[in-house]
Amino acid sequence: MNDYKTPLDVKAIRADFPILDQEVRPGVPLVYLDNAATSQKPLSVIETMNDYYRRYNSNVHRGIHKLSEQATDAYENARKRIARFINAASFREIIYTRNTTESINLVAWSWGRANIRQGDVIISTEMEHHSNIVPWQILAQQTGAELRFVPLTEEGLLDMAAFHAMLDERVKLVTVTHMSNVVGTIQPVREMAEAAHAVGALILVDGAQSAPHVPVDVRAMDCDFFAFSGHKMLGPTGIGILYGKRAVLEAMPPFLAGGDMIKRVELSGAVWNDLPYKFEAGTPSIAEAIGLGAAIDYLEKVGLEAIHQHEIAITAYALDRLAEVPGMRVLGPADANLRGGLAAMVMADHHPHDIAEILNYEGVAVRAGHHCAMPLHQRYGVVASTRASFYLYNDFEEVDRLIAALYKARERLAF
Amino acid sequence: MDDLYRELILDHYRNPRQKGLLSPADIDYEDDNPVCGDHIHLTIQLDENNVVKAVGWEGQGCAISQASASMLYETLVGKSLEELRSVSKEDVLEMLGITLGPVRLKCALLSLKVLKAGAYGLTAWPGEDEEE
Numbered sequence: 001m002n003d004y005k006t007p008l009d010v011k012a013i014r015a016d017f018p019i020l021d022q023e024v025r026p027g028v029p030l031v032y033l034d035n036a037a038t039s040q041k042p043l044s045v046i047e048t049m050n051d052y053y054r055r056y057n058s059n060v061h062r063g064i065h066k067l068s069e070q071a072t073d074a075y076e077n078a079r080k081r082i083a084r085f086i087n088a089a090s091f092r093e094i095i096y097t098r099n100t101t102e103s104i105n106l107v108a109w110s111w112g113r114a115n116i117r118q119g120d121v122i123i124s125t126e127m128e129h130h131s132n133i134v135p136w137q138i139l140a141q142q143t144g145a146e147l148r149f150v151p152l153t154e155e156g157l158l159d160m161a162a163f164h165a166m167l168d169e170r171v172k173l174v175t176v177t178h179m180s181n182v183v184g185t186i187q188p189v190r191e192m193a194e195a196a197h198a199v200g201a202l203i204l205v206d207g208a209q210s211a212p213h214v215p216v217d218v219r220a221m222d223c224d225f226f227a228f229s230g231h232k233m234l235g236p237t238g239i240g241i242l243y244g245k246r247a248v249l250e251a252m253p254p255f256l257a258g259g260d261m262i263k264r265v266e267l268s269g270a271v272w273n274d275l276p277y278k279f280e281a282g283t284p285s286i287a288e289a290i291g292l293g294a295a296i297d298y299l300e301k302v303g304l305e306a307i308h309q310h311e312i313a314i315t316a317y318a319l320d321r322l323a324e325v326p327g328m329r330v331l332g333p334a335d336a337n338l339r340g341g342l343a344a345m346v347m348a349d350h351h352p353h354d355i356a357e358i359l360n361y362e363g364v365a366v367r368a369g370h371h372c373a374m375p376l377h378q379r380y381g382v383v384a385s386t387r388a389s390f391y392l393y394n395d396f397e398e399v400d401r402l403i404a405a406l407y408k409a410r411e412r413l414a415f
Numbered sequence: 416m417d418d419l420y421r422e423l424i425l426d427h428y429r430n431p432r433q434k435g436l437l438s439p440a441d442i443d444y445e446d447d448n449p450v451c452g453d454h455i456h457l458t459i460q461l462d463e464n465n466v467v468k469a470v471g472w473e474g475q476g477c478a479i480s481q482a483s484a485s486m487l488y489e490t491l492v493g494k495s496l497e498e499l500r501s502v503s504k505e506d507v508l509e510m511l512g513i514t515l516g517p518v519r520l521k522c523a524l525l526s527l528k529v530l531k532a533g534a535y536g537l538t539a540w541p542g543e544d545e546e547e
Contacts, residue, residue, distance in 0.1 A: 351452075351477035352451065353479070354477045354479070358420070370451075383451060413420075413428075413478060
């Protein structure tokens, strides 16, 4: 463990996550390495949500009584903190959704249906999560638009030459993941935004995997849309965010319709509410939004830059140790600086389900399958992989446990 | 877990019985579990009384899916077509002798799905693929 330096006091952090302190079976402590699927929650987030339900639960926005004002304050205050977290210009550019998938669908249905015509082009990539492929396939079918996919290099990077070659004045949208949930690759989104804007296209960045793990600045990126989920960044499930540039959001028709997203309703029609409420219909996930605010407070206290450095160290250590395991192939770049804190593994002769099963027996929680990225797996000639994904509360000893468990799996399944 | 990968299952995974497709075959069906890549292709020869004369299969995938196929298909010779059609999910699970979560259940039952479809002379599983 020579070069692998972490700025974090992981032991202190783990004390905030009591769920990590358990045994999978007697004598076998849990090693939770499935953070790309969902993260654990610190006590402060859990307690904040319980406190809301205990003390001031109430519907938001139009109540005139004390509890309603408190709930509204907490809910809107969380929105403001989220705006600052990603350096959005205004809280009006932060829309609460259910998760990243819903955020992307909002853009596809609301912006896409109003702006995409037959003959237009949308650019996605081979490495996308299904949530950033399927909505565009549907939109393309509905409108007669063309969907193009930026290919990947053998190493798991976007073929940027191919990307630039694909851009012409027919392109209306570029949609790309900031950080892949399988190969971990971090995309040069600033460069891609400039290129997209140069041909008159917008850019949507899928930040589900990046927002929890690296500092995000949507204005520096200059993206038109940025989507992420609360549950991957220490927050509860059921809450996600869509950031959109104000001018773009103003021009878009609403997504879901009903209460709250209107200013006035008569039988003959309705007047939409201001941003961001135009895109928030019905009673929202109030406790969850407040919980996400608490999660962001926790992350900012630790520091996203420090978290990123920690993950580079852990991942570099993991990649070096994985390279020693016979028959092991890790998808994506070998350089821990070019990728996020995860490793999707393929072992010769051993099926990901069997590996994950034995790892589970050894206390190590990973995920096996296609991770909602079937085209990506097809590109690398495999159907499935076993993925370990790290976060701020994982330490080097846990990487050692992962490696030991992999050797056990090889032994058990050997021919 | 020693449960899940008990010696019997690992033995069938490492040394699957009756590998090799038969040609010609009276029953010929293949299917896969696209989520994880398990694949099984089953061929069966019947005698003039519709009793299983020979079984041959090919496949790849996780230990549970392949062991399940090897164990299940080993029991087929001498069975009638009716008996093939009445093999149940409970029979397969009892044969494997392990408790399975919902994800691995699909792995374990792929062999049964292929057997049933073949025994009923389907060309595709009802509800999936073509206009069957």
